[in-house]
Amino acid sequence: MKKFLIKVSVYIVLLIAGAFTLQYILEKKIKQVNLDGQTWNIFSSKISSDVIISGNSRAADDFSPQILDSVLHINSYNFGMHGQPFPVQLVRFKLFEKYNQKPKLIIHSVDFFTLSQGYRFNMRQFSPYLHEDLLRDGLRKMGATEAELNIPLWFYASGWRLILEVFTRPSTPDFGHKGYVEKDLNWDGAKFDKVLSGDSLAAKREPEVVALFDSYLSYCKENDIQVILVYTPQYIKATEFTKNWDGEMQLYHDFAKKYDIPFLDYTHDAICNDITYFYNATHLNKKGAELFTLKLANDIKKNLPIKKKCVPLH
Amino acid sequence: MLFNSIEFGIFLPIVFLLYWAMSKNVKAQNMFLLAASYFFYGWWDWRYLSLVLLCSITNYSAGVLMMKTNAQKRRRLILTVCCLVSFGVLGVFKYYDFFVTSFVDAFSMLGIHLQAKTLHLILPVGISFYTFHTLSYTIDVYRRKFEPTRDVVSFFLFVSIFPLAMAGPIERATNLLPQIYRRRTFDYDLAVDGMRQILWGLFKKMVIADNCAALANELFNNSATYSGSSLVLGAVFFTFQIYGDFSGYSDMALGIGKLLGFRFLQNFRFPYFSRDIAEFWRRWHISLNTWFRDYLYIPLGGSRGTKGQVVRNTFIIFLVSGFWHGANWTFVCWGAYHAVLFLPVILSGKNRKHTDTVAEGKRLPSLKELFQMAFTFVLVVFGWILFRAENITHVWSCISGIFSASLFTRPTVHVGGSEITLLFIAIFMLIEWLNRDKQQGLQLDNIKSPVVRGVIYFTLILIIWAFGGQHETFIYFQF
16 A cells, blocks of 8 residues: 555656646747737736727727827737637736836727626636736636646646647747737628528627726726727628617717716728728728728827827837 | 546545545445445435435345245245336436327327426436446345345445446446455555556546547537538547547546455457457447346347247347437437347357457457458447437438438548547557457556556656547436
8 A cells, every 4th residue: 555655646746747847838938929819928017008909809900009109199009809808808907007007098999799708718828827816816707717727737738739839839029010910811701691690699798797897997087097998890781780789889888978988989980881891790901900090090189189198109 | 526527536535545544444444435425426416316325225125125035926026116116216217208208209190289298307327327236236136146235334335336326337246245345455456457547548538538529529410511421430430439438437437446446347348349249249338238138138038049039139138228328219229220230140140259359369450350340340330320319310311411422522520630539549449459358458567667657657648638628528427
């Protein structure tokens, strides 16, 4: 019995040591390659932008910081996160705030997916930062288990594709241009045609997330952070096909009214009628994003004076 | 609590240490193991412990009552009551809804429309296993093959011992009860072998079965959109899913048993290397098939009697075996299909032709053996389509999809991972082939170097970690 227990203990110790070593190597590599096209360089405190663009993939794809900077003479950064609704966007904002200067302006991209609950999507991008309590809490809400958060390598179980990817991809310390990667793609309506063959699209909304969004806007107001809510253009048929559209839009109008902040709705802009500006029903391509960002920048310049002086781009 | 869950990873070491800490007192050890087994079963749903208790009390009482009488009529009555209670519980929980809806469907075909009153009961995990497991005891006592026990703890432990509680193997009282009675001492070699078998079972379950499951589910659930060749690939993936899943579970159960000093019945002996269908059935789910052989087939007359009786007995055993798997006509058809395959072998008296290991003492099989194995494998794969399909309509849609012009096109799967899964299947089959004359795939008796053995263990753990598929529950839990 003693021999057996000693042998098993030796194997367990070797396993744990191996797991920690492999975890260290993996995390180092994941940080270097900017997995899932996301930038998590907020931890390095190198971002001096005082204007941040927040939201999901529609923020990531639709806003060019370069154009905003050139028209508005500001220093913006795009923090759009693919597939992540507001709870995760909030975690990222809080982490940004923790390691960098407080932003003066947030251009927050909202849509029918923003106020839904976080779910297990592209979780691996978070893996090297699990020591952050804010992130851990956020991941728990997304469905991460205690084992994933606490046992070395558990997070990467079944992750052979990830391992292959991180060890074959070149290091990319800076992701895109200030967080923005242009999508030089043509319209592909295959997925949308499938959606259209169904009943209708439904805006997703969770009361808990609505309350969270409310408290976020309240926090921004208390801390003198200017917020502009923006609903970026989407293909008009997608808008028409969404069954609770008016209710969803009213909610954002109500928020705008409550906190006295602008809500810029581009869902009936001319861009929305032309599929050459989109690569799918809800995401603009490079051409569309550049045109939209220019419109937005000019609208902000004409109608919405930025209250605080923002540091211009150097 | 699945064997491949973190909860079980905590549960097993605690049970192991406490269990061996009381090795000097077999009664305390059995009592502790019984409590651990009830805890394990109750973790899934404590309410269904009442069914385990009912099954234990009924069969224990039947044994005691039979011990008290020599009157054959009375003994038969006790056995009948016991079978009625055991099968009654199984029937209500597993088959009631099926029979009701089947009757309603049958009457509606005659133009009579009846109202179906189904119960929608949750099927208690392991009910088919522990019912059969326990009945083997009562039948053996009735046949005077086994002395009934008065030791309540031992008997209740025999019914519910946790490695076997969920999905077998279906133990026999003649094998397990004597092991429960006697004092068990820690056997280092047995425990090491058990650890290896658990590791091999985990590999089979998590790397082979779970990866195959994702692909088979995609192909079967969307069968209308796939080509014939892709559906064949789906059937192959399911073939390895069900084998990896069930034999992986059995390996883990046997391995855990060895850690606790028990030797449970072997449930699989490399069935996909069978040279004919009779050999396949001697190597697949052995504990269930021998149960049916001993308690159903032989009492019916077995292969003795007229050809008509042999045909009848073969069909009965395979149809019942199919039905045991679940309340669905697909399982019945699967049983009938295997009966049809089995009949020519048994009627020609060749059912015990291949009782040895294929290519024994050789590295490679002969061309004839290779052809026999390939032919048997194809027949088995085809049978799994019946087993996997949702219903008879789905069976028909899959089979007509396969036998279409698209059978000769390149197979495609709309989800990734098929190539790597096929590679693992190939490696898995190679390892099984090399160990086909052993008890399990990871019996490393011929490797003397501890370093080499260590490298093998760590490589397997690394593969399980990196390539393990999404956590799927065990298929046989539903039976």
